Amino acid sequence: MTTNLTHGDHITTTITRPAHGGVGIGDLDGRVVFVRGTYPGDVVEARITQVKKNYAKATLVDIVTPSPLRVPNRCPAAAHGAGCCDFADLKPEAELELKTTILTGQLTKLGKLAALPSITAQELLPTTGWRSRIRLGVDRAGRAGFRKAHSHDLVTDHRCIQPMPGLLGDGPDSIVGADSNHRFTPGAEVIAVLDDDGTRHVVEVRKPARGRRSEIITKVISGTGDVVQKVGEYTFTLPPTAFWQAHHQALSTYSDLITQWVTGGQYGVEPVGWDLYGGVGALVPALHHALGNNSHIHSVESARIMATSGQVTFGDDVHFHIGLVGNLVDTLPQPDVVVLDPPRVGAGADVVTRIAARKPQRVIHIGCDPATFATDIRAWSQAGYHLSDIVVVNAFPGTHHFETLGLLQP
Missing domain, CATH: 2.40.50.140 (Nucleic acid-binding proteins)
Structure with a gap:
C-alpha cells in the first residue's frame, strides 16, 4: 500500500x-x-x-x-554551498561507473532501446585543475564568486578545485577568494579563460537578464580579450564569451573518437562531411583527416561570431553556413558522415528525422545531457539508425555532468 x-x-x-x-x-x-x-x-x-x-x-x-561511496568533500567552495562540484563528496574511482549507470538507465527508459552496445567509459585527466574557462557571479560588494546550488547567492571566500592553475590567479591578484583584492561591477558576471598560448583573459559581461546568459563584454580586465585556441595546425581566435570545451583534454579525446569511427568507411571519391552545431569548427580537423584530403566539409552554426571565426581560420577549405540546423539541413549537399554536437536541449526529433532522410553512412552524435541524448537516440532509432558504439567521457570530473558520444549507422 x-x-x-x-x-x-x-x-x-x-x-x-x-x-x-x-x-x-x-x-x-x-x-x-x-x-x-x-x-x-x-x-x-x-x-x-x-x-x-x-x-x-x-x-x-x-x-x-552515509553510503560507502561518500568521502570528505574535496572542494572548499562546494563544501560551503557552491553548486560547482556536486560530486566532490563522491569517491573519485566510483564516479565514472555511476555516470555509466545513469546513462544506461536513460537510454533504456527514455531511449526505449531494448539492447545496448557495450558502453566504453573514458576518464579525462586531470580530475582536478582541469577547467580552462569559468563564469563567476558578482555580489553587491563587487566580489566575484561561485553561485550556490539553485540560488543567486554566491560563495566568495572559498575556491573551487576545477580551475586550471593560474586561471583564477593567486593571492591578492586572485579574482575570487578571501584574499582577493579585486572588485567588480555589482551584479555583473566575470569570465576567465586560460588559452592555449598560456594567456589569462578576464572580462566583465553585462548583468544577464533573468534566465539568460550575457555575452556582451563591458570591460577587459586582463589579457587582450582575444582568446587563442589551437587544434593541430589550426589556430582560432575568439572572444572569451565564445563556447569552447571546458576540460583541456576534451577536444583531443572527441577528435580521436571521430577519427577512429569515421576512418575506413566506403565513401565516395570526394566524400562530404557535415559538422552540425559546429561553433568555430573545432571538430572539423578530425572529420577532414578521417575523410581524406578530397573531402568537402560543411559546418552549420547559428552564432555568427563563431562561424566567422571558423571561416577566418579555415578559409575556403570549409564551407560555413550561418543559421539554425533545422533550417539548413535540407539545403546542404548529400552527406557521407555527419557529426553533430547539439546544445544541452538536444537536437530534437524533427532535426534527427531530417538528417536521417539524407541517409548519411555514419553519424556521430555528441551529447552533454544523458536525458536529451537518450531521446535523440530514440529518434535516430525510429528513423532507421542503430547505435553501434557508445562512449561515456568524464569530461566534467567532480560534477554530475558528463559527455556521451555515440556512433550510429543505418
Whole structure:
C-alpha cells in the first residue's frame, strides 16, 4: 500500500540507485522518492517538496547513515554551498561507473532501446585543475564568486578545485577568494579563460537578464580579450564569451573518437562531411583527416561570431553556413558522415528525422545531457539508425555532468 504523503512530511529512506542530475532514488512503500545530493547506499532523512501519483521529490535534511561511496568533500567552495562540484563528496574511482549507470538507465527508459552496445567509459585527466574557462557571479560588494546550488547567492571566500592553475590567479591578484583584492561591477558576471598560448583573459559581461546568459563584454580586465585556441595546425581566435570545451583534454579525446569511427568507411571519391552545431569548427580537423584530403566539409552554426571565426581560420577549405540546423539541413549537399554536437536541449526529433532522410553512412552524435541524448537516440532509432558504439567521457570530473558520444549507422 502506498504511503499517503503530503508536502512538508519528513521521511527516512534508503537510496538504492542514481538518477540524472545528481539525484538519488529511494523507495517508500511503493512510491519512488527523488532526493538531490544523495548516493546509492545512503540512508537519509528528507523533507517532501512535491508529491505525484507514482513519485515524490524531497530535499535532503540529514544523512542518517552515509553510503560507502561518500568521502570528505574535496572542494572548499562546494563544501560551503557552491553548486560547482556536486560530486566532490563522491569517491573519485566510483564516479565514472555511476555516470555509466545513469546513462544506461536513460537510454533504456527514455531511449526505449531494448539492447545496448557495450558502453566504453573514458576518464579525462586531470580530475582536478582541469577547467580552462569559468563564469563567476558578482555580489553587491563587487566580489566575484561561485553561485550556490539553485540560488543567486554566491560563495566568495572559498575556491573551487576545477580551475586550471593560474586561471583564477593567486593571492591578492586572485579574482575570487578571501584574499582577493579585486572588485567588480555589482551584479555583473566575470569570465576567465586560460588559452592555449598560456594567456589569462578576464572580462566583465553585462548583468544577464533573468534566465539568460550575457555575452556582451563591458570591460577587459586582463589579457587582450582575444582568446587563442589551437587544434593541430589550426589556430582560432575568439572572444572569451565564445563556447569552447571546458576540460583541456576534451577536444583531443572527441577528435580521436571521430577519427577512429569515421576512418575506413566506403565513401565516395570526394566524400562530404557535415559538422552540425559546429561553433568555430573545432571538430572539423578530425572529420577532414578521417575523410581524406578530397573531402568537402560543411559546418552549420547559428552564432555568427563563431562561424566567422571558423571561416577566418579555415578559409575556403570549409564551407560555413550561418543559421539554425533545422533550417539548413535540407539545403546542404548529400552527406557521407555527419557529426553533430547539439546544445544541452538536444537536437530534437524533427532535426534527427531530417538528417536521417539524407541517409548519411555514419553519424556521430555528441551529447552533454544523458536525458536529451537518450531521446535523440530514440529518434535516430525510429528513423532507421542503430547505435553501434557508445562512449561515456568524464569530461566534467567532480560534477554530475558528463559527455556521451555515440556512433550510429543505418
